[in-house]
Amino acid sequence: MSIDTATAEVRPIVLKVLLRGRHLQSYRAFCREYDKVAEQVDKTLRGGHPSKAQFYRWLSGHMVGLPYADHCRILEGMLPGWQVEQLFEPHDGGIEFVPEPPSASPELSAPVASEPVSTHANQPSDMVALYAHRANVPKQLWMDLLTGAQERIDLFANASLFLPEDNPEAIQIIKNKAKSGVKIRILLGDPEQPAMELRGKEERLFEGLVGRIRMALAYYRPLVGIDGIDFRLHGTSLYNSVFRYDDQMLVNQHIYGTYGYIAPILHLQKAPEGDLFDTYMKSLNLVWDEEAYDIRDARTEQ
Template identity: 30%
Template sequence: MEDAKLTPRKLATRIGVAPKTVERWLADAELLPHARNRVDACRALKVDEDMIWPKAVQERVKTGHDRELAHAYPYRSACPSTVWGELIAGASTDIFFAGYTNYFVWLEQAAFIETLRRKIVSGCRVRFLLGDPDGEVTRQREAIEDVALSVGTRIRISLEHLGRLGPLDGLETRFSSPEDAVNHVSLSVFRFDHDALVTPHLARLVGHDSPLLHLRRQGDSGMFDRFAEHAEELWDRGVPQTP
């Protein structure tokens, strides 16, 4: 702070916090500010984060089985739509939506049809694995969820959007097989090259109320590969559909 010619009050003004907040940082070396405040403070002071808060850097370096866990959300709806958008935009070889309805993505991503079309034209493989809207598991799930917008309706909305997008070489759509439908409805896997968003569906909860894990592949046989293999197995036994 002396090198940057900043007092606690001036630093607080620069990063948009109360002066007492900066004073607490100075008084307690173990206190770890929010990530955004750390970034803003380091920018104002023109230093690297590991110089001021080495603990924050150390905690980000994972060496165990959890190193592929980029982020965890208690609810799928808590994951910002911008995260989905960035993963979709960054994927160049494989986009795989293996949710049971995949309904929400058409609502949350602006101009999603045009985005997917550009991806396909550029050589990216785009796949949608859906539940059978007329299947027995779909009817059972509708009774469990008991919501106005039924599971079958949400699937048909996805099919309607896919119909507007296709047919295109590079776009593939399948229904999970009747034998795999229970496994499919209980776990959604969304893959974007080496990133995946995974939602295990809890009891009677609909997808947006269930937790979500953001995984980033770091090597063979990790968490990413386990979930990716699950989705691929369902895909291999799925029933091809024509949009």
């Protein structure tokens, strides 16, 4: 390890220093301040603070990208003068030295014509991130979205075997969510349908895909008949797997000849000016309403 690398690892990020200077470095204190700022920025964000694990991951600086857009709004409201990108940069001084916001350049201060919120003009406003491969998505993100859902969860896939295999607690979490009033829809492939055999050939998994679906159904079977959980099967040519958690969504693309874990993932968050989130929801709802059937009515082994 080089001296520069070692130095970078021990340097705190700016956010940690600023919160410590305001006595907000504890999770409880931060959440109280988060809600106060949310009242001013957007009352619908009150109570939407990060999980405890997320918060301390922020302070550690071990982040893949930036927090969700709503968190960014609150952080910038909590720490006026700072851009969220600057908050997650290493702090050059010691932990006791609280920095001031960088001075804005004249060019940045000047009024500019209205532009889309996105970084690039052609990037959808409801797009949070793009992962080149499903395997690149942080494991914690799947759990954060699942545990953070308060109203609706939709799991739409052929197998979705990776979710309970990588996260053994996921099935119990889904049960608990249903008990707490979250409306849950699960839509998996019917292994008896020709479309599943065809997809196995297309992905070069052959009969392995049907086997994975049967294994997934064994994992998800305890959710059948639970109040608040509607569990159906489908026999469609699935173009994407859709995992929706309230107003956020992970979309696993399907590419001919490519395994699902290698294909890209879109992370979307519903936005008033965007329609990509709604486009995927329309597709999910169309299959749900016109092609899906209750798992208890299917020919799969019970």
